[in-house]
Amino acid sequence: MMNQDGIKVHPIQGRRTRGAPWSRLYSKRVWRNLRFPEDYWFEDTIQMFCIDTQYTERYIDKHLYRYRVNHGGISANASASKKGLDSYWICEEMPDWCRKLGVPFDQKLYECTIEQLGPLTWKRCMALTRDEHKALFTVMCDRLASIAEFEAMRTSKRDAWPDLECALRTRNYGLYKAAAARLL
Numbered sequence: 092m093m094n095q096d097g098i099k100v101h102p103i104q105g106r107r108t109r110g111a112p113w114s115r116l117y118s119k120r121v122w123r124n125l126r127f128p129e130d131y132w133f134e135d136t137i138q139m140f141c142i143d144t145q146y147t148e149r150y151i152d153k154h155l156y157r158y159r160v161n162h163g164g165i166s167a168n169a170s171a172s173k174k175g176l177d178s179y180w181i182c183e184e185m186p187d188w189c190r191k192l193g194v195p196f197d198q199k200l201y202e203c204t205i206e207q208l209g210p211l212t213w214k215r216c217m218a219l220t221r222d223e224h225k226a227l228f229t230v231m232c233d234r235l236a237s238i239a240e241f242e243a244m245r246t247s248k249r250d251a252w253p254d255l256e257c258a259l260r261t262r263n264y265g266l267y268k269a270a271a272a273r274l275l
Contacts, residue, residue, distance in 0.1 A: 196240035
């Protein structure tokens with residue numbers, strides 16, 4: 092990692108197995124039928140839903156990439172802006188994109204969906220009022236319930252993940268808040 096002036100701050104520790112498309116090399120076939128959605132923050136969510144679920148990656152144990160910490164960027168400031176809601180809106184579209192791409196609605200995609208509807212969206216939507224948060228929670232519950240393939244699936248993750256999943260399935264906002272906060 093480096094700061095705004097290009098001065099090395101510290102190396103990134105460990106492997107990045109999830110998340111954004113930066114620091115990766117791709118075969119051009121990955122992008123043949125896939126584009127970043129326009130006008131959204133968190134457009135790189137497609138990595139989690141449409142790429143990580145279909146492809147495996149290989150890890151190169153060398154420092155080949157410099158990540159610049161941008162204190163003025165979206166990731167650093169999303170929780171202070173209502174535009175953080177894009178974290179949900181992009182997730183609203185992803186199941187449809189996955190269907191078009193032929194991504195199987197399996198456990199891997201289910202876990203991605205729960206993760207996106209949990210601490211990621213919670214953290215990115217801190218600028219919302221309590222009532223707005225409750226409304227967001229309601230549409231997240233509706234979205235999860237609308238995906239028939241996920242009906243019988245349950246998370247295999249530990250910690251507060253089962254609580255978060257239960258909250259989304261039973262529409263328990265208090266449990267959702269507590270579980271999402273524990274997972275941050």
